[in-house]
Amino acid sequence: MKRALLPVITFVRIDVKRLFRDKVAIFFVFVFPLIFLLIFGTIFSGDNGVSFRVAVLNQSDAEFSRTFTEEIKNNKIFEVDKDISNLDQAYAKMNRGQLDATIVLPSGFGSVAEGNYPVGQAKVLYDQNNQQAGQTLSSILEGIFKQKNQVFVPAETPLTVVAESTATKGLTQFDYTFSGILGFTLLSLGIFGPTTVFPRLKQRGVLRRYHMTTLKVWQYFVGNVLSNAVVGILAIALMFVAAVLVFDLNMRGDYLSLLAVTVLGTILMFGIGLALGGWAKNENQAAPMAQLVTLPMMFLSGVFFPTFLMPELLQSITRFIPLTPIIDSMRMVVTEGRTLFELGPQMAIIVGWLIIIYALAFKVFRWE
Amino acid sequence: MSNIVEVTNLTKIYAGKKVVKDISFGVKKGEIFGILGPNGAGKTTTLEMIETIRSIDGGTATLAGYDVATDPEKIKQLIGVQPQTPSFEEKTKLTELIQFFASAYGERVDPMKFLEDVQLADKASSYPEQLSGGQRQRFSIAVSLVHNPEVFFLDEPTTGLDPQARRNLWDLIRAVRDRGVTVVMTTHYMDEAELLCDRVAVMDNGRIVAIDSPKNLIRALLKKGFKKKIHVEQANLEDVFIDLTGKALRD
Numbered sequence: 001m002k003r004a005l006l007p008v009i010t011f012v013r014i015d016v017k018r019l020f021r022d023k024v025a026i027f028f029v030f031v032f033p034l035i036f037l038l039i040f041g042t043i044f045s046g047d048n049g050v051s052f053r054v055a056v057l058n059q060s061d062a063e064f065s066r067t068f069t070e071e072i073k074n075n076k077i078f079e080v081d082k083d084i085s086n087l088d089q090a091y092a093k094m095n096r097g098q099l100d101a102t103i104v105l106p107s108g109f110g111s112v113a114e115g116n117y118p119v120g121q122a123k124v125l126y127d128q129n130n131q132q133a134g135q136t137l138s139s140i141l142e143g144i145f146k147q148k149n150q151v152f153v154p155a156e157t158p159l160t161v162v163a164e165s166t167a168t169k170g171l172t173q174f175d176y177t178f179s180g181i182l183g184f185t186l187l188s189l190g191i192f193g194p195t196t197v198f199p200r201l202k203q204r205g206v207l208r209r210y211h212m213t214t215l216k217v218w219q220y221f222v223g224n225v226l227s228n229a230v231v232g233i234l235a236i237a238l239m240f241v242a243a244v245l246v247f248d249l250n251m252r253g254d255y256l257s258l259l260a261v262t263v264l265g266t267i268l269m270f271g272i273g274l275a276l277g278g279w280a281k282n283e284n285q286a287a288p289m290a291q292l293v294t295l296p297m298m299f300l301s302g303v304f305f306p307t308f309l310m311p312e313l314l315q316s317i318t319r320f321i322p323l324t325p326i327i328d329s330m331r332m333v334v335t336e337g338r339t340l341f342e343l344g345p346q347m348a349i350i351v352g353w354l355i356i357i358y359a360l361a362f363k364v365f366r367w368e
Numbered sequence: 369m370s371n372i373v374e375v376t377n378l379t380k381i382y383a384g385k386k387v388v389k390d391i392s393f394g395v396k397k398g399e400i401f402g403i404l405g406p407n408g409a410g411k412t413t414t415l416e417m418i419e420t421i422r423s424i425d426g427g428t429a430t431l432a433g434y435d436v437a438t439d440p441e442k443i444k445q446l447i448g449v450q451p452q453t454p455s456f457e458e459k460t461k462l463t464e465l466i467q468f469f470a471s472a473y474g475e476r477v478d479p480m481k482f483l484e485d486v487q488l489a490d491k492a493s494s495y496p497e498q499l500s501g502g503q504r505q506r507f508s509i510a511v512s513l514v515h516n517p518e519v520f521f522l523d524e525p526t527t528g529l530d531p532q533a534r535r536n537l538w539d540l541i542r543a544v545r546d547r548g549v550t551v552v553m554t555t556h557y558m559d560e561a562e563l564l565c566d567r568v569a570v571m572d573n574g575r576i577v578a579i580d581s582p583k584n585l586i587r588a589l590l591k592k593g594f595k596k597k598i599h600v601e602q603a604n605l606e607d608v609f610i611d612l613t614g615k616a617l618r619d
Contacts, residue, residue: 205453
C-alpha cells in the first residue's frame with residue numbers, strides 16, 4: 001500500500017510547487033478570483049440604504065435656501081451631483097438616466113415673510129421613465145419640510161408612522177453574495193483548469209509517457225485531486241481573508257465546517273473537469289464541453305442571484321445541479337452558522353454527484 | 369545467448385490495412401538490436417506493441433518469458449522506453465521528474481545519480497523546456513532507466529541532433545548496454561546502425577526484409593557482385609566537420 005501511494009504523494013508535492021512557478025496559473029487561481037471578489041463585493045456591499053442621485057439648483061439668495069441646500073448635500077439619502085449648475089445640464093443627465101431627479105429651489109425660496117419664518121415651494125423635476133424615484137423623492141422632501149414646519153408653526157399630529165428594520169442579525173448583502181462568489185471560484189478552478197491542461201498534456205504526449213510506466217489511472221487521479229484540493233483550500237482561504245478585511249464579512253459558522261464543504265466542493269468540481277479533460281483528445285473537444293457544463297451552473301446555482309428568486313418548478317430542478325448544494329452549504333455555514341451535520345440534504349446530493357462523476361471520469365479517461 | 373525478446377508473426381491492422389505483417393524476430397540478451405527502415409515502414413508500431421501501449425492484432429510477443437498481451441504490468445516493470453519526441457510537464461525540475469517517474473514504479477531514488485550518468489548534474493534545477501534537443505534526449509534516457517529495466521527501447525533517438533550530440537548519445541547507449549541492459553532501437557541513419565548495432569532488422573512496408581549483423585549484411589551484398597559507383601574517399605564531410613569542430617558537446 002505504501003508503494004502504491006508513493007506516486008500519489010510525490011505527484012502532489014511536485015504539482016503544488018509547479019503551480020507556484022507558473023505566473024499564469026497563479027493569476028487564474030489566486031488573483032482572478034480576488035478581482036472577481038473585489039468587483040462583486042463592491043457592487044453588493046455598502047449600507048443597504050436607498051439613495052437618490054439628484055442635482056440641486058438653488059436659484060434663491062435667501063439664507064434659508066443656502067443652508068437647506070447644504071443640508072441636502074449632507075443627507076445620506078441624496079447623492080448630489082455637484083457638476084450641475086443649470087437646468088439644461090440637469091435635463092441632459094436625467095435623459096441619460098444618470099440622475100434620478102433635480103430639486104429646484106426657485107428664486108425667492110426661503111425668504112422670510114410676515115410670520116417671521118421662511119416660506120417657499122421647492123420643485124422636484126424627474127424624467128418620464130423615472131416616475132417612481134421622482135415621487136418617492138417628493139415624499140421625502142415633504143417629510144423633511146413637515147419637520148421644519150413643526151418647528152416654525154407647531155401643530156397637533158394625532159396619527160404618525162414609525163419604520164423599523166427587521167434585519168436584527170445584521171447580515172449585509174455582501175455576506176449573502178460571498179458564498180456565490182466562492183462557488184464561482186470553485187467552479188472555475190475545478191473545470192477550466194483541467195479541461196485546458198489535460199488535453200494539452202495529451203497532445204504533447206506527456207500522459208502517453210506516463211502510460212508507458214506502471215503508473216495507474218487511479219494513482220494519477222488521486223494525485224491530481226489532492227493537489228487541486230490543496231490549491232483550492234489556499235485560494236478560498238485567501239478570499240476569506242480578503243472578505244473579512246475589506247468587506248467586514250460576518251462569519252457566523254465554524255471554520256471546520258466551511259473547510260469540509262470547501263474540500264468536498266473542490267473535489268466535486270474538479271471531478272467534472274477531470275471527466276471532461278480526461279475524455280477529450282484535444283482542446284477543441286474540451287472547450288465547448290466545458291462551456292456547456294459551466295454556464296447552466298453559473299446561472300442556475302445561485303452564483304449571481306439567489307435561487308429562491310426562481311420559479312418553484314425551476315427550483316426543484318436547480319436544487320440538484322452539482323454546484324447548488326455547494327453554494328447553499330457555504331451560505332448556510334457563513335450566514336446561518338450551521339454545522340456540517342445540519343446540512344444533510346446538501347451533503348447527500350454532493351456525495352451522490354461525487355460517485356456518479358468520478359465513476360464516469362474513470363470510465364472515459366484516456367492517456368492519449 | 370538466449371533471446372530476451374521473442375516476436376512471432378506479430379501483426380497490426382489500422383483501418384483494415386495491415387501495417388505490420390506477420391513479422392518474427394528475436395533479440396539476444398545484452399545486444400544492441402536495430403530496427404531500420406524508411407518512414408512508415410512500421411518500426412514505431414512494432415516497438416509500441418512490444419511496449420504494451422498498442423494492442424496486438426495477431427501473433428505474439430514475449431519479453432523475458434512474459435507474454436506482452438496478457439501480462440502488460442510485468443512487461444512495463446521490465447522495460448524502459450524512450451519515445452520519439454520525449455515530452456515532460458513544464459515548470460518541473462529535472463530532479464523532481466526523476467523522482468516522480470521512479471515513484472511510478474514504487475521506488476525512491478537519488479535523482480542526482482541518474483543525472484550524473486547522462487552529464488546533466490549541472491542542470492538539476494532546470495526545467496525540461498530549458499534543455500536543448502540533445503540534453504532532452506539524454507534526460508529522457510535517464511528517466512527511462514530509473515527503475516533498472518532489463519530491456520531499453522529507443523525510438524529514433526538521434527533524429528534532429530547535431531553530429532556532436534549524436535556521437536555523445538551513441539556513447540551513452542553503449543554505456544547502457546555495457547551495464548547489461550539489452551537495447552532495442554529504431555533509426556533511419558545507416559551510419560548509426562552500422563556503428564552501434566550488433567544486429568539489425570531491416571523493415572519495409574510492414575515486413576522484415578533482412579535480419580543479421582551489419583557486417584554480414586554488407587558481405588552478402590558484396591557477394592552478389594555489388595560495387596559502389598563512386599570511389600570511396602578515406603574520409604567524408606562528416607569526418608571533416610568533426611575534425612574542425614571537435615567532439616565536445618555544444619549544449
